[in-house]
Amino acid sequence: MPSDGPDHMSSQDFRRHGYALIDWIANYWERVESMPVLADAAPGQIRSQLPNSAPEAPEPFESILSDLDKIVLPGITHWQNPNWFAYFPANSSPPSVLAELVSAGLGVQGMLWSTSPAVTEIETQVMDWLVDLLDLPQAWKTTSEGGGVLQMSASDSTHTALVVARHKASAVNNIDASSMVVYTSSQAHSSIEKGARIAGYGHIRLIEVDTNQAMVSSALDAAIRKDLDSGLTPVFVGAAVGTTGTTGVDPIREIGIIAATHNLWLHVDAAYAGSAMICSEFRHHQDGLELAHSYTFNPHKWMMVNFDCSAFFVSDRKPLIDCLSILPPYLKDEASESGAVIDYRDWHVPLGRRFRALKLWWVLRSYGAEGIREMIRHHVSLADYFASLIIEDSRFELVAPHPFALVCFRCTAGPDATQALTAAVNATGNFYWTGSILNDEPMIRVSIGQTRTTKEHVERLWKTLSDLA
Numbered sequence: 001m002p003s004d005g006p007d008h009m010s011s012q013d014f015r016r017h018g019y020a021l022i023d024w025i026a027n028y029w030e031r032v033e034s035m036p037v038l039a040d041a042a043p044g045q046i047r048s049q050l051p052n053s054a055p056e057a058p059e060p061f062e063s064i065l066s067d068l069d070k071i072v073l074p075g076i077t078h079w080q081n082p083n084w085f086a087y088f089p090a091n092s093s094p095p096s097v098l099a100e101l102v103s104a105g106l107g108v109q110g111m112l113w114s115t116s117p118a119v120t121e122i123e124t125q126v127m128d129w130l131v132d133l134l135d136l137p138q139a140w141k142t143t144s145e146g147g148g149v150l151q152m153s154a155s156d157s158t159h160t161a162l163v164v165a166r167h168k169a170s171a172v173n174n175i176d177a178s179s180m181v182v183y184t185s186s187q188a189h190s191s192i193e194k195g196a197r198i199a200g201y202g203h204i205r206l207i208e209v210d211t212n213q214a215m216v217s218s219a220l221d222a223a224i225r226k227d228l229d230s231g232l233t234p235v236f237v238g239a240a241v242g243t244t245g246t247t248g249v250d251p252i253r254e255i256g257i258i259a260a261t262h263n264l265w266l267h268v269d270a271a272y273a274g275s276a277m278i279c280s281e282f283r284h285h286q287d288g289l290e291l292a293h294s295y296t297f298n299p300h301k302w303m304m305v306n307f308d309c310s311a312f313f314v315s316d317r318k319p320l321i322d323c324l325s326i327l328p329p330y331l332k333d334e335a336s337e338s339g340a341v342i343d344y345r346d347w348h349v350p351l352g353r354r355f356r357a358l359k360l361w362w363v364l365r366s367y368g369a370e371g372i373r374e375m376i377r378h379h380v381s382l383a384d385y386f387a388s389l390i391i392e393d394s395r396f397e398l399v400a401p402h403p404f405a406l407v408c409f410r411c412t413a414g415p416d417a418t419q420a421l422t423a424a425v426n427a428t429g430n431f432y433w434t435g436s437i438l439n440d441e442p443m444i445r446v447s448i449g450q451t452r453t454t455k456e457h458v459e460r461l462w463k464t465l466s467d468l469a
């Protein structure tokens, strides 16, 4: 006798477990501050608690849920802890989590407009909203020549830009990627180098930076000319508004003019700092953006949209679609052929795509632009406050400007003291921050951006580091 199929969780049980799970998440957020920020797990500790093979028989959901506390939490580093000062923030928020639930519940694939028109049209509209909210060039709207699309990560956006630029350059010059050159600063995020490698570029030049950690545009121009003289083909410049190391800001306008002179593709990586542009006082940092061909920033860093949600914009969608559109018969579709719709499958590497725009839409609606502005300004003012404490204490010195909410400093006693302090503060378990290297010397990055971080948290960090220094 054939069975009736697997014993699915009933609607009634789904409701019961779902409510319990929402309670669990709310409870987690309430108690996360009391947990050691950095996971205190030994390598293999979590895996060793899982059986060697997948379960043959179904397990009750209660026991699955109880393993969240028993097995999962001890292996979690708490990015949502307000004492999070490491890397950059990766904030979650209640409306974002609820939207994720809906997205999973709908379980749709938005690869074509017709595979869920709402997935495409809400994304298009919200991306056009971002153009106005962040004062990006109007040409980047889908109502003009450009457009925006959500990707998993800034690395994906940058990789896509590199592929499109390579495709465009080879169509014009009929040359191989092995002679093509990518330029970016020595402080650029590794995703540019990685993307260039994946896309098959033959050369990457890391251009020097000035004392503000900004790309020296004259050095860029000189490098391009040198490569041209050697018979290579300069193709792509990756500039940053807010580098990962120190939030250095490249001179976008100067770089854009040089890129235009030599007919190069200009991509701007504002993965972290892009969210700050919702506040008009930071927009001078993106002056010249109208010269860019593509741009990326991550709402999943500093806009309360949980990972993954990276915005990618192009000033002209035609080269993007020309490069990425391949139409097998099984994807042919009446709506697509009408030309009246967007099929986002042609805007990035994967075919399938989930309903990411829902969480961005719900976050923007739940907090409003003014709520997000307030959060950004709050973090920037805390960073200014923290920097002022560093400046006033002769045991420390700032090592770079702090245009947003990242403060980089070192101990004046030398590299060993800086490294010892980095480790000592983390060893308390009460905070997590990350060290890095600048100009061959260790430094400490204090990234203030967790949604619940208050002045009291910053003061406690200051007191701890001051006592341990």
Ligand code: PLP
Pocket (backbone or CB within 6 Å): 088, 152, 153, 154, 155, 156, 189, 191, 240, 242, 243, 244, 269, 270, 271, 272, 298, 310
């Ligand atoms: N670009 C910059 C400037 C970054 O700071 C980061 C990550 O911190 C990235 C790119 C990579 O972002 P993602 O993890 O979304 O690929």
